[in-house]
Amino acid sequence: MLIKKELKSQPQYENCSVIIEIPLLEYQTLAVDTKNLRLVSRLQAILQWRDPEMSWNTSLYQYEEVSVPVDSVWTPELHVTNAITITTQPSSKDLEVLSDGRMRHEIILNTEVNCEVNLFNYPFAADACPVAIHIWNSKKCGGEMRLDEVKMKDGAHGDWQTEDVHLDQKGGNKKFILVELRIRQNNPFITLMLPSILIIMADVVSVALPLEGGERNSFKVTLVLSFTMFLIILNGELPGDSQCSPVIRIHFCVCLITLVFSMLVSMVLTRVAKEGGIIFCCFSKRFQKENAGMKDEGKNNTLYLYSTLPKQKNCCTYNIKLEI
Structure with missing residues (x-):
């Protein structure tokens, strides 16, 4: 009987609005993309509302509750307004209907939001990331959301730790779930900080x-x-620019400058130890000494050539002198 009614539109009340109660919302952090500053999370919410047209007389039908297919009736749509990507699916193909028209439904949202975390103290950073939940609502018609409790589930994933989630009721029909994140500094310190320190040592x-x-x-x-x-190699792992540039970039820059400066000083000291001084020219000290000796020999412009002829009978010895 309920399925044949084909009630696939929002219940109509006098004020054209329906109250959507969320007694429990479970939050789970799936991943944190530090490079692109993205938060991937999973939300599982229990939705309750009342549709008078879905009620029945228990004297005629002696059932207090029944289950009907989700696609045969209207269900409220829960949105994450600051999401980049979002997928919504029911946790079950059926939903629960009570005899007084109250309905109970459970949905799962996998969402990815832009999270501008302050990474100045990376890898010792901590900040809060908002996840905005909203139910469609116009000026008069739509839904009014009442969220009671937010519960965290399995907060440790990768290099980030979800310390706490709490509800921010500010914003009217839009609710904000503030997710407090903190970096688990063991892995970033071992892979980033420690190698640079050891190279400097x-x-x-x-x-x-x-x-x-x-x-x-x-x-x-x-x-x-x-x-x-x-x-x-680590350029793909370093965090992106957020509100403040990570101070670890300055650390790597100082380390690189220190290593290059030390290498240049070592080259200069090697030259001093070998030549006895710093001479910035194209000739070595040895070549300069040889050149100076050639100049000293060139001061005498007389070249003497002596030749002794073999002695012969009735001949004398001749000495030949050639001057240039």
Whole structure:
């Protein structure tokens, strides 16, 4: 009988509005995209409303409650207004109808919202992300939502920890669920901070290497190349720009400048240790000494060539002198 009524439109009251009660809403964080600042969550809500046309006389039909297919009656639509993507599905193909016209339905929403988390202290950041829930409502007709309780379910996922969720009743028919997030700093510290600190420590200890032979310069060049490759690999994992740029970017910039400056100083010290001074020219000190010796020899412009002819009978020895 209820299915044949085909009541697929909103119940009509005198004020053209229906009250939608949500006694319980369960929130679960599925993932947090730190790079793009996106929050992926799952909402499971219990919806209750009353439709007088769905009631029946228990003296004729001795049933206090029945179940009917979801697609055969009207059900309220729950929206997340700040969602980028959202999918809504019923948790069951049937819903519950009581004899006085009260109806009970349960839906599941998988949503992705833009979450502008303050990542200045990354990887030690914490902030709250709002999820706005709304039921369609115009000036006179529509639904009036009454949300009683929000419960968190399974708050640990990936590098983020959902510490708490609470309801913000401000905003009239639009309700805000504030999701308090905190980064679990163990993994970001091990993968980001610790390698950079160890590379800087290795650069400091490299002063124990001798300047002769180029071992120290080769080691420092290897450290700079390793740190550069480290930044290229982790570029996809570093957080995006939010309200404040993450301070970890400044940390990596200072580390890279320190390594390059240390490498340049080591090259200069190698030159000083080998040549005894800093001479920025194209010729080495040895070449300069050889050039100076050639100039000293060139001051005498007389070239002496001596030749001794073999002695022969009735001959003398001749000395030949050639001046230039």
